[in-house]
Amino acid sequence: MKLSPREATGYFARPEPDRAGLLIYGNDAMRVALKRQQAIAALLGPNAEEEMRLTRLSAADLRSDPAALTDAVKARGFFPGPRVVFLDEATDALADRILGALADWQKGDAQIVLTARQLPPKSALRKAFEAHPDAYAIGIYDDPPGRPEIEAMLAEAGLGTVDRAAMGTLLDLATALDPGDFRQTVEKVALYKLDDPAPLTPEDVAACAPRSTEAEADALIHAVAEAKTAEIGPLLRRLQAQGMTPVTLCIAATRHFRQLHAAAADPDGAASGINRLRPPVHFKARDRMVRQAQGWGMHRLEQALGLLLDTDLQLRSSQRAPQMALIERSLVKLAVLASRRP
Structure with missing residues (x-):
C-alpha cells in the first residue's frame, strides 16, 4: 500500500507491528534515515539492539548470499517481542531476492524494513510494496517538515504546549536547516525546557537554534x-x-x-x-x-x-x-x- 505524506507522518509515529514490510525511499539520504530510525524505534521500543530483535543487512550481504534476507526474517531470537530486519540501500537489482522474502513472509516473522534512493513509479520494488496488502511504500520528499511533522517531533521530545508564535518560528527554522540539524535543534529545545512548565516561546527556540551565516x-x-x-x-x-x-x-x-x-x-x-x-x-x-x-x-x-x-x-x-x-x-x-x- 502507498501512503501519502500526510498519512506517513502518523504512520512513522505509530507503525503497525504485524505488517510484512515497509519501504522508505527518497533523494535525501538524511531524511530517509531519520524516518527509518523513527519507524524502527516505534516498532521495537528500547533495548532492541541488546535483545537482538533488530538485524541489519546491507546490499552487499544480499548479493553474496541470496537467502540472507529470508533467513533473517524467519530466524527466531531468545527474547520475546517484535523483530525487524533492516536492509539499507535496496535497489531493483536485488528485487527478486527481496520480493522472494516478502512472498515467504508469515505472521510471526520479522518485519522487513527497506531504505532506498529515489525509485521511479516503474520500479519493481516500489510497485510490489505499493500493491502488497500487508506492506507499505512511503516516498520521502525534499519539502521541509510541515506543522503535523513538527508537532510529532515535539511530542516525541517530550514538549507539550507550544504557542502559535513559537510554531511559526519552528516552521521558519525547518526551511533553513537540513533535517538532521532541525531534529537536533528540537531535541536541544526539549532539554532547554526540561524543568520549565511554561509554554514554548519564539525566544526559547531562538536561544537553541544554531547560529548560521x-x-x-x-x-x-x-x-x-x-x-x-x-x-x-x-x-x-x-x-x-x-x-x-x-x-x-x-x-x-x-x-x-x-x-x-x-x-x-x-x-x-x-x-x-x-x-x-x-x-x-x-x-x-x-x-x-x-x-x-x-x-x-x-x-x-x-x-x-x-x-x-x-x-x-x-x-x-x-x-x-x-x-x-x-x-x-x-x-x-x-x-x-x-x-x-x-
Whole structure:
C-alpha cells in the first residue's frame, strides 16, 4: 500500500507491528534515515539492539548470499517481542531476492524494513510494496517538515504546549536547516525546557537554534539584486568575520541569479517561474524574488551570470589577488548593473 505524506507522518509515529514490510525511499539520504530510525524505534521500543530483535543487512550481504534476507526474517531470537530486519540501500537489482522474502513472509516473522534512493513509479520494488496488502511504500520528499511533522517531533521530545508564535518560528527554522540539524535543534529545545512548565516561546527556540551565516548571506545577495550598494560592504565584513569564504558566497550568488533567470525566462511570467523552482523558494522570499526577476529581465540576468562565472573562475585560479576584494568588486558591479534601467 502507498501512503501519502500526510498519512506517513502518523504512520512513522505509530507503525503497525504485524505488517510484512515497509519501504522508505527518497533523494535525501538524511531524511530517509531519520524516518527509518523513527519507524524502527516505534516498532521495537528500547533495548532492541541488546535483545537482538533488530538485524541489519546491507546490499552487499544480499548479493553474496541470496537467502540472507529470508533467513533473517524467519530466524527466531531468545527474547520475546517484535523483530525487524533492516536492509539499507535496496535497489531493483536485488528485487527478486527481496520480493522472494516478502512472498515467504508469515505472521510471526520479522518485519522487513527497506531504505532506498529515489525509485521511479516503474520500479519493481516500489510497485510490489505499493500493491502488497500487508506492506507499505512511503516516498520521502525534499519539502521541509510541515506543522503535523513538527508537532510529532515535539511530542516525541517530550514538549507539550507550544504557542502559535513559537510554531511559526519552528516552521521558519525547518526551511533553513537540513533535517538532521532541525531534529537536533528540537531535541536541544526539549532539554532547554526540561524543568520549565511554561509554554514554548519564539525566544526559547531562538536561544537553541544554531547560529548560521545563511540568513546574512541571503541578505547580502538580496541587497545586490536590489541595487542596495551601500549595504554590501558591511554585510560582507560581517560574513568574513564569521568565516564565510568568497567561493561559498560566489556559489550562493550564482544559485540565486540562476533562479531569477529561470523565473524571468518562464513563458507564464516571473511569478509562475518562481513557483516552479525546485527546491521551492521560502514563501517570505517569493514576492521579493518575483520583483527582482521582473526588474532585471532575462538578458541582464544572463550578463550577471556571466560576471559570476568569470568571478568563480578567478577565485579558483592560481592568481594572487585578494579573494574577498575580488568577490566584493563583482557584487558591487552586479548592484550597479541592477540600478540601470533595462
